[in-house]
Each structure stands twice: as structure tokens, then as C-alpha cells.
Amino acid sequence: MKVFKExxxxxxxxxxxxxxxxxxxxxDVDFDDHSGTVKNILAGVCDQCDTVVAIPPQSEPQIKxxxxxxxxxxxxxxxxxxxxxxxxxxxxxAPRVSDEFSKVLILYYLHALNSGRFAQDQxxxxxxxxxxxxxxxxxxxMKVSHNQLAExxxxxxxxxxxxxxxxxxxxxxxxxQDLIEE
Numbered sequence: 452m453k454v455f456k457e458x459x460x461x462x463x464x465x466x467x468x469x470x471x472x473x474x475x476x477x478x479d480v481d482f483d484d485h486s487g488t489v490k491n492i493l494a495g496v497c498d499q500c501d502t503v504v505a506i507p508p509q510s511e512p513q514i515k516x517x518x519x520x521x522x523x524x525x526x527x528x529x530x531x532x533x534x535x536x537x538x539x540x541x542x543x544x545a546p547r548v549s550d551e552f553s554k555v556l557i558l559y560y561l562h563a564l565n566s567g568r569f570a571q572d573q574x575x576x577x578x579x580x581x582x583x584x585x586x587x588x589x590x591x592x593m594k595v596s597h598n599q600l601a602e603x604x605x606x607x608x609x610x611x612x613x614x615x616x617x618x619x620x621x622x623x624x625x626x627x628q629d630l631i632e633e
Contacts, residue, residue, distance in 0.1 A: 455507045457493060463504045465497040472498045473505055480506070480514075486596035487521035489514050522594040525603070527616035530585035533623045540630040554593045560622045565602045565609075569625065574610055577624035578617060591619065 455461075455475050463473040473495035480503055481488050492513050495505030506514070537553035545552060563569040577583065595603070607618050 452508050454509050455493065455495075460498075461495055461505065463495060463497065465500060465502070465504050467502060468497055468499045471504075474498055475507065478503055482518065482521075484596070486598070487517060489517045518594075522596055523600050524592065525595045525600070525615070525619075526590060526592045527619045528587035528590055529616070529620055529623065530583075530587055531589045532582075532585065533620065534589050534591070536623055536627045536631060540626050543630055553591075556626060557591075557593075557619065557622055558595070558599055560626055561599070561602055561606060561618075564622065564625065565606045569629075571606075571609065573628070574621040574625060577628065578621050580624065582627065583620060583624060587616070 457475055457477060459475045460472050461475075463471055465471045465473075475493050476496045477491050478494045478496060479488050479490050480492055480494055489510075492510040493507055494503045494510065495507070496502065497504045534553075537556065540556060541548060541552045544556070560569065564571055564574070603615060603618055607613075607615060610618065610621070612618055612621075
């Protein structure tokens with residue numbers, strides 16, 4: 452692995468300028484999902500428009516540490532057909548998108564339900580439905596920001612539920628109701 456130093460130049464393709472050069476400088480860089488910022492890492496900065504266009508491999512450990520500090524693991528067990536629901540919903544929305552979109556879909560619904568954009572009144576009824584009654588044999592695992600975890604806990608309190616898995620199950624059943632049944 453080549454170790455770059457501050458002030459070193461490289462040839463890059465900038466998203467805004469096209470073919471350009473970049474200089475390695477210390478910068479604060481936001482995560483793609485805007486859930487946090489890594490402070491003072493070495494990054495390739497376009498010499499024409501001053502935007503970050505490259506991150507050298509030597510900065511990756513700092514990025515990983517900061518990401519893990521600002522994100523928590525969320526793991527829940529669900530019935531196997533819940534993963535099928537998520538796959539079908541993903542296929543219906545964006546046929547060429549990977550199964551990673553399931554996480555985005557869950558987090559979108561979680562936010563929409565918590566903020567009042569979607570009604571919460573049927574969630575407990577959905578949890579009592581036949582669709583919800585099955586052995587939880589599969590696992591959903593994802594990293595969530597502290598804000599997303601706070602939204603999950605808020606919805607759990609609003610619904611008077613005691614387990615995070617019940618909230619995620621209710622969200623998936625709401626996705627089923629909205630995107631697959633309708």
C-alpha cells in the first residue's frame with residue numbers, strides 16, 4: 452500500500468470538473484449517509500473546485516473507528532417470510548437495487564411512522580395478525596445511527612412495546628400492507 456503524504460498531488464476524475472488533479476490535505480469528511488463526520492483526515496481535494504474526491508487507504512482506520520463510534524448494531528430475529536416481504540417490496544420499488552435497500556426501506560418507514568407521516572394506528576393490529584405469527588428463524592442485522600436508534604426507541608414507547616424486534620416486525624408488516632397488498 453502506498454502511503455500518501457500531505458501536499459502530494461495525484462491525477463483524479465472529479466465529479467464536478469472531470470479530469471483534474473488533487474492535492475492531499477487534512478479535511479473533515481462527512482459520511483455518505485450524513486450521520487457523522489470524520490475530523491482531520493488526509494483526503495484528496497480537487498485543485499479546481501476544492502471538493503474531496505479521494506480518500507487514501509491510510510485514512511480508512513480513522514473512518515472505521517469514527518463510524519463505529521457513531522453507529523450501533525441493531526439485530527432482530529424475524530420469521531423467514533419477513534425477509535421475503537422485504538425482497539418483494541424492494542423488487543417492486545426498484546428492480547435493479549440490491550437487498551441492501553431493505554435496510555433503507557425499514558429506516559424510511561421507521562422515520563415516517565415516528566414523525567407522523569404514516570399512521571401508527573394499525574401497527575398493533577398487524578402484530579396480532581396471522582402474518583406475524585411464525586417462529587423467528589431469521590436475523591436482520593444492520594448498523595444504525597444514534598438518531599435512528601432514538602427514533603426506534605421513541606416509536607417503541609409510543610406503541611407501548613417492550614422489544615425492538617416487535618417494532619421492526621410491525622414496520623415490516625406495514626411495508627407488506629402498503630407495498631405488497633395494495
